[in-house]
Amino acid sequence: MLCNIALRTSSRRILSTASSHTKRAASTRAFKQTEQETRKYLPLMAASAMGCFGLLSLQRSVEEEETKNAQCLFGAEKKADDVEQKFATYWPRNIMILFGPPGAGKGTHGPKIEDLLGIPQLSTGDMLRAAVSAKSEVGLKAAAVMKAGGLVSDEIVIGIIRDRITEPDCKFGFILDGFPRTLVQAQELDKMLSEEGACVTKVVELQVPDGVLEERICGRWIHKKSGRSYHVKYAPPKSMKTDGSGAPVPESMKDDETGEALMQRPDDTAAALVKRLNGYHGETVPILDHYKPNGVVSKVNANQGMDGVWGEVLDALKRGGN
Numbered sequence: 001m002l003c004n005i006a007l008r009t010s011s012r013r014i015l016s017t018a019s020s021h022t023k024r025a026a027s028t029r030a031f032k033q034t035e036q037e038t039r040k041y042l043p044l045m046a047a048s049a050m051g052c053f054g055l056l057s058l059q060r061s062v063e064e065e066e067t068k069n070a071q072c073l074f075g076a077e078k079k080a081d082d083v084e085q086k087f088a089t090y091w092p093r094n095i096m097i098l099f100g101p102p103g104a105g106k107g108t109h110g111p112k113i114e115d116l117l118g119i120p121q122l123s124t125g126d127m128l129r130a131a132v133s134a135k136s137e138v139g140l141k142a143a144a145v146m147k148a149g150g151l152v153s154d155e156i157v158i159g160i161i162r163d164r165i166t167e168p169d170c171k172f173g174f175i176l177d178g179f180p181r182t183l184v185q186a187q188e189l190d191k192m193l194s195e196e197g198a199c200v201t202k203v204v205e206l207q208v209p210d211g212v213l214e215e216r217i218c219g220r221w222i223h224k225k226s227g228r229s230y231h232v233k234y235a236p237p238k239s240m241k242t243d244g245s246g247a248p249v250p251e252s253m254k255d256d257e258t259g260e261a262l263m264q265r266p267d268d269t270a271a272a273l274v275k276r277l278n279g280y281h282g283e284t285v286p287i288l289d290h291y292k293p294n295g296v297v298s299k300v301n302a303n304q305g306m307d308g309v310w311g312e313v314l315d316a317l318k319r320g321g322n
């Protein structure tokens with residue numbers, strides 16, 4: 001474009017010089033003047049032409065560079081696709097279980113593991129809550145049991161997971177959060193995976209004494225759409241205001257990113273927590289003994305600040321991690 005402007009400018013100059021020459025051709029003086037003018041403009045015209053040539057070649061080299069870059073990018077993308085295809089075909093899937101009682105931090109650290117490893121976090125709790133909101137058949141069956149802190153039937157959750165893990169985003173693996181919760185679910189999971197020669201590759205157990213869980217669960221507020229989790233004491237939203245007794249004012253609980261209202265889960269009550277913890281110790285903890293002989297269970301002290309927990313989770317995720 002610069003080159004076009006330069007061309008148009010120099011040709012306009014040449015034309016205007018030529019027309020003055022014609023008009024004043026009868027007069028030698030005028031001719032001389034024109035000649036002088038032409039001489040005056042000659043270096044400018046030459047410079048313009050040369051500049052234009054320079055700009056032309058500059059433009060050409062930019063275009064060549066762009067083509068080269070595009071080819072290079074295309075080549076890199078193709079290489080990445082090839083590598084992805086190779087992993088999807090020859091490497092086993094990374095199948096991880098995020099394990100721990102209600103309030104241990106599965107929902108807090110799961111999304112970070114998801115970002116780190118690029119595999120999705122599959123939370124049966126979230127899937128069931130979505131079914132309840134949508135008032136689907138599964139949701140209608142699950143709603144009351146969930147609100148009371150009981151366990152939804154094995155048949156329902158196994159069906160949900162069976163379908164979910166065949167989706168394309170699970171091709172390199174997935175992080176199970178809240179599944180399996182009973183020995184039957186663990187055995188069914190192993191069976192599903194064995195159909196493709198796969199198995200659970202890591203169980204990260206978040207250990208927290210029951211005593212600290214009530215405060216965590218009853219202080220939790222959630223942004224429903226995104227699943228972002230807050231805590232009145234440990235991770236308060238920026239908007240939080242408290243009343244005279246130090247309790248949060250519900251209307252002030254807003255999501256930091258969208259400003260939308262936060263909510264509390266219907267099962268996040270002290271009464272429902274008792275039932276959830278009974279279920280955890282009675283039916284879920286035995287799953288650890290099921291996987292221990294495979295050498296895949298790693299323990300994390302989740303009774304410390306969130307950064308400390310995350311550091312231990314990172315160690316646990318490493319090959320051969322504690």
Ligand code: AP5
Pocket residue numbers: 100101102103104105106107108109123124125126128145146147149150151152153154157177178179180181182185216217219220221229230231234235267276302303304305306309
């Ligand atoms: P689900 O949604 O799976 O609930 P859960 O297992 O009880 O776990 P939570 O989501 O309550 O706890 P979390 O560990 O994710 O805690 P978070 O990180 O948010 O299940 C709900 C229900 O669905 C079940 O009761 C059941 O009915 C049904 N269900 C689901 N799966 C099922 C299955 N497989 N079979 C049958 N039924 C099934 O942390 C909690 C709070 O603590 C947050 O506010 C957080 O900010 C705070 N916090 C986290 N870490 C720390 C820390 N280190 N220090 C201080 N505060 C912290």
